[in-house]
Amino acid sequence: MEKLDSSKVILGGTPVDLMEPEPALKRIIARVTEGGGLPPLGVASVNLDHLHHFGTGGRWAGTLHADPASAVDWLYLLDGAPLVAQSQRITGHRWPRLAGSDLASPLLARAADLGLKVGFLGGSEANQQLLSQKLGNEHPDLHVTGMWSPTREELASVRDSERIAGEIAASGTQILYVGLGKPRQELWIDRYAEATGAAVLLAFGAAVDFLAGRVQRAPQWFCEHGLEWGYRLALEPKRLAGRYLVDGPPAYLKLRTASCAVPPARTETRPESAPAPRTPGRFTGTEGAADAAVVIVTYNSSGCVGQLLESLRRETADLTLRVLVADNSSSDGTLDLVRRRHPDVHAFGTGGNLGYSGGINAAMGRAGDAATVVVLNPDLTVERGSIKTMLHRLLASQAGAVVPRLVDGRGTTSHSLFREPTIATAVGDALLGRRAPNRPGWLAGTDYSPESYAHPHTVDWATGAALMVRRSIADSLEWDESYFLYSEETDYFRRLRTMGETVWYEPAAVMSHAGGASGESAQLNALLAVNRVRYIRKYHSDAYSAAFHAAVVLSEALRCWKPGHRGALRTVLNEGSWTALPGPSLDVVEHADARMFPHGSVIIPAHNEAAVIARTLAPLAPLAAAGQLEVIVACNGCSDDTAAIARAFGGVTVLELEQPSKTAALNAGDTIASHWPRLYLDADVQISPDTVRDVLNALLSGQVLAARPAVRFDLHDAHPLIHSYYRTRLHLPAARSGLWGGGVYGLSQEGRQRFQQFPDLTADDLFVDHLFGPTEKAVLDVDPVVICPPRTPRDQVAVLHRVYRGNAEQNGRFGTASQTLSDVVRSIRGPLSAVHASVYLGFALAGRRGTGHPAVWERDSSTRGPASGGTPR
Numbered sequence: 102m103e104k105l106d107s108s109k110v111i112l113g114g115t116p117v118d119l120m121e122p123e124p125a126l127k128r129i130i131a132r133v134t135e136g137g138g139l140p141p142l143g144v145a146s147v148n149l150d151h152l153h154h155f156g157t158g159g160r161w162a163g164t165l166h167a168d169p170a171s172a173v174d175w176l177y178l179l180d181g182a183p184l185v186a187q188s189q190r191i192t193g194h195r196w197p198r199l200a201g202s203d204l205a206s207p208l209l210a211r212a213a214d215l216g217l218k219v220g221f222l223g224g225s226e227a228n229q230q231l232l233s234q235k236l237g238n239e240h241p242d243l244h245v246t247g248m249w250s251p252t253r254e255e256l257a258s259v260r261d262s263e264r265i266a267g268e269i270a271a272s273g274t275q276i277l278y279v280g281l282g283k284p285r286q287e288l289w290i291d292r293y294a295e296a297t298g299a300a301v302l303l304a305f306g307a308a309v310d311f312l313a314g315r316v317q318r319a320p321q322w323f324c325e326h327g328l329e330w331g332y333r334l335a336l337e338p339k340r341l342a343g344r345y346l347v348d349g350p351p352a353y354l355k356l357r358t359a360s361c362a363v364p365p366a367r368t369e370t371r372p373e374s375a376p377a378p379r380t381p382g383r384f385t386g387t388e389g390a391a392d393a394a395v396v397i398v399t400y401n402s403s404g405c406v407g408q409l410l411e412s413l414r415r416e417t418a419d420l421t422l423r424v425l426v427a428d429n430s431s432s433d434g435t436l437d438l439v440r441r442r443h444p445d446v447h448a449f450g451t452g453g454n455l456g457y458s459g460g461i462n463a464a465m466g467r468a469g470d471a472a473t474v475v476v477l478n479p480d481l482t483v484e485r486g487s488i489k490t491m492l493h494r495l496l497a498s499q500a501g502a503v504v505p506r507l508v509d510g511r512g513t514t515s516h517s518l519f520r521e522p523t524i525a526t527a528v529g530d531a532l533l534g535r536r537a538p539n540r541p542g543w544l545a546g547t548d549y550s551p552e553s554y555a556h557p558h559t560v561d562w563a564t565g566a567a568l569m570v571r572r573s574i575a576d577s578l579e580w581d582e583s584y585f586l587y588s589e590e591t592d593y594f595r596r597l598r599t600m601g602e603t604v605w606y607e608p609a610a611v612m613s614h615a616g617g618a619s620g621e622s623a624q625l626n627a628l629l630a631v632n633r634v635r636y637i638r639k640y641h642s643d644a645y646s647a648a649f650h651a652a653v654v655l656s657e658a659l660r661c662w663k664p665g666h667r668g669a670l671r672t673v674l675n676e677g678s679w680t681a682l683p684g685p686s687l688d689v690v691e692h693a694d695a696r697m698f699p700h701g702s703v704i705i706p707a708h709n710e711a712a713v714i715a716r717t718l719a720p721l722a723p724l725a726a727a728g729q730l731e732v733i734v735a736c737n738g739c740s741d742d743t744a745a746i747a748r749a750f751g752g753v754t755v756l757e758l759e760q761p762s763k764t765a766a767l768n769a770g771d772t773i774a775s776h777w778p779r780l781y782l783d784a785d786v787q788i789s790p791d792t793v794r795d796v797l798n799a800l801l802s803g804q805v806l807a808a809r810p811a812v813r814f815d816l817h818d819a820h821p822l823i824h825s826y827y828r829t830r831l832h833l834p835a836a837r838s839g840l841w842g843g844g845v846y847g848l849s850q851e852g853r854q855r856f857q858q859f860p861d862l863t864a865d866d867l868f869v870d871h872l873f874g875p876t877e878k879a880v881l882d883v884d885p886v887v888i889c890p891p892r893t894p895r896d897q898v899a900v901l902h903r904v905y906r907g908n909a910e911q912n913g914r915f916g917t918a919s920q921t922l923s924d925v926v927r928s929i930r931g932p933l934s935a936v937h938a939s940v941y942l943g944f945a946l947a948g949r950r951g952t953g954h955p956a957v958w959e960r961d962s963s964t965r966g967p968a969s970g971g972t973p974r
Contacts, residue, residue, distance in 0.1 A: 115162075161287075184198075218272070399436075407442065526544060703730060704733050713784060792810045825940040904948065
């Protein structure tokens with residue numbers, strides 16, 4: 102067993118030095134009289150209030166001893182009866198309590214005897230006058246250099262704090278009593294101690310009150326029995342109730358569960374890796390080591406990215422930087438500008454507008470041998486030395502990620518730190534917004550406290566505009582591309598914390614953030630609101646997500662009159678419209694060249710589809726024009742401009758048949774098609790090039806003979822009953838495993854040989870589905886096709902007439918009524934899903950009643966109007 106050093110323990114997650122009074126006084130005085138060349142000594146009293154702020158799980162946990170190169174040497178003294186008892190349990194020795202109020206007066210006496218210079222920081226001017234008078238009476242020989250009474254705003258300001266520290270240094274103060282209250286006094290000392298020039302800084306907040314005579318010490322009996330807190334609470338209930346009655350019990354729990362002895366320090370020698378060679382004024386190339394790979398995702402950023410790159414060049418005096426610019430298909434010449442003016446930047450196109458996460462992920466594959474990864478928005482300007490400061494914090498605190506202080510164009514610190522989203526913070530933000538910034542943290546998603554932005558500490562998450570990530574984490578933790586914009590950083594930081602890593606805020610690293618480099622619009626604000634809901638749904642239950650969704654609706658309802666929020670409330674309420682929000686898109690031709698599509702065929706039967714055929718062909722035509730995909734549109738019995746519109750797309754083959762028959766169109770397309778595999782695609786279905794490629798490759802692999810992609814229903818502007826119907830349909834097992842109902846299916850050459858021609862049946866997809874066993878067909882988990890279902894109940898019933906008639910033609914292969922009822926009942930998970938199931942059954946009954954009508958092709962007219970359908974991607 103290792104011998105434990107009984108003079109130091111961990112209590113509640115924070116270190117404590119166990120000392121007798123006289124050695125403690127000698128150590129403090131020695132730092133003044135003999136401390137030439139040593140860092141200043143900060144002295145803190147560790148009590149339950151200290152554990153609340155700096156102990157395990159506290160807001161400032163790890164802040165005071167995270168940096169081994171800190172300019173402050175901290176001495177933590179034992180204060181409070183519960184901590185005295187816990188230290189005895191650990192060490193077997195009863196150590197005395199050394200409260201700041203106990204040491205304050207003896208230290209003044211020794212300072213007076215030795216002629217040391219003493220200053221006081223904190224307290225009101227009235228209290229300082231009382232203190233001055235009392236010191237004159239009790240310690241007439243004491244050399245008081247000055248008393249400073251800053252406001253909270255001054256203490257939170259870096260400029261004002263540096264000014265105050267300068268005044269203290271000019272006064273020649275050697276011992277500085279700092280009475281600002283916890284945690285402010287410790288944080289201020291940790292940041293500005295060296296600038297004050299003082300050898301010792303005493304974080305003795307209450308001691309100053311006792312010295313001035315404003316607060317009386319508890320009688321000896323209360324102190325001996327650990328009841329001094331009760332005496333002080335009785336004297337100042339308003340000020341101390343929160344500390345003792347609200348924060349005290351959780352702090353005591355920390356004390357009993359997060360305390361231990363400290364084993365003696367071990368000496369370790371670690372081989373140091375050779376530093377990357379400096380290239381001042383230049384960025385390093387793609388080869389060799391680098392201190393950091395800087396990732397910048399651009400989109401129409403030509404007006405700002407140059408300023409960022411110039412500010413990064415100044416950082417190369419300290420560090421070797423590899424700079425990567427991932428351009429999301431800018432239309433303003435961003436990529437050309439960077440390549441022309443900054444040839445040492447590795448700039449490349451991502452092949453489309455992949456969003457922020459997609460751009461970062463694309464750049465990570467080109468990061469090379471870099472120790473860290475820095476992600477920056479293109480509208481930032483880096484203040485000199487900030488990257489080095491962030492790297493120092495990353496290494497010193499062993500953090501997973503570090504974020505800097507962001508300021509606006511006027512130099513005002515931006516509120517860039519946030520708390521993990523909850524229902525309470527969502528409600529608080531909805532009702533109060535930026536008002537009442539001092540409200541409890543559980544009611545505010547944004548951290549508005551000035552102190553939070555003045556001192557380094559751990560945070561839940563911060564804006565993704567600027568962050569540094571340890572390379573091992575960056576390699577193992579991809580950004581979730583499903584968010585496109587907004588909430589991606591919330592998700593990233595959450596998963597980082599789940600890995601047991603911490604996120605640190607470093608205020609000494611400063612970057613100016615103009616904001617809005619990717620644009621600002623009501624649609625983007627709607628996306629912001631929707632992605633907040635999507636994030637909560639990813640990690641919480643349905644009930645919790647529903648409550649959070651309601652809070653977001655409330656927020657948008659209270660702000661719907663603002664220009665930037667117009668339409669956002671409607672979007673948040675109408676979940677079917679979410680698919681029309683901005684999302685990732687690809688540059689088809691460039692993407693096609695890069696991926697080399699298999700030479701398959703796509704056959705599209707079309708009967709009077711002039712309103713939708715262009716939308717369907719737009720993503721496929723460039724592939725057809727490039728000779729990489731055969732696209733055939735078989736117009737059957739069209740009396741509109743379907744054929745003319747299709748011919749306008751280069752590379753697309755158009756057939757015109759007089760007979761208005763879908764199966765005749767499919768057979769005609771098969772007759773002239775020359776490639777395998779083949780996709781049979783309805784004319785009103787939107788499909789991406791990636792989906793075409795993935796389905797064709799799955800069929801070429803030979804693992805299945807028939808396949809279709811997943812389906813996403815675009816319910817934008819659809820009747821609420823339509824929403825309800827598809828909520829249930831998506832949960833039915835038949836809808837997730839069969840080839841029918843997707844508007845598209847693919848067949849390999851071997852699979853197509855299962856039948857000679859498409860028979861004259863209403864439901865060709867149901868016919869094909871029946872030809873293959875479960876192991877021969879698949880619904881692929883790929884980028885889904887987009888289907889626009891009927892928008893009105895009347896059109897939905899008309900379409901269901903056709904569906905159920907087609908089922909009847911094939912002897913009920915779709916399933917019997919009893920089977921449908923059984924599947925619907927099993928899909929019920931609660932009251933809301935029961936309502937959706939009832940709506941589904943109602944439509945099913947109405948649809949089945951039309952199966953005896955004469956055979957006509959009931960079509961959905963609600964999605965074929967000039968303004969209908971989803972937004973093409």
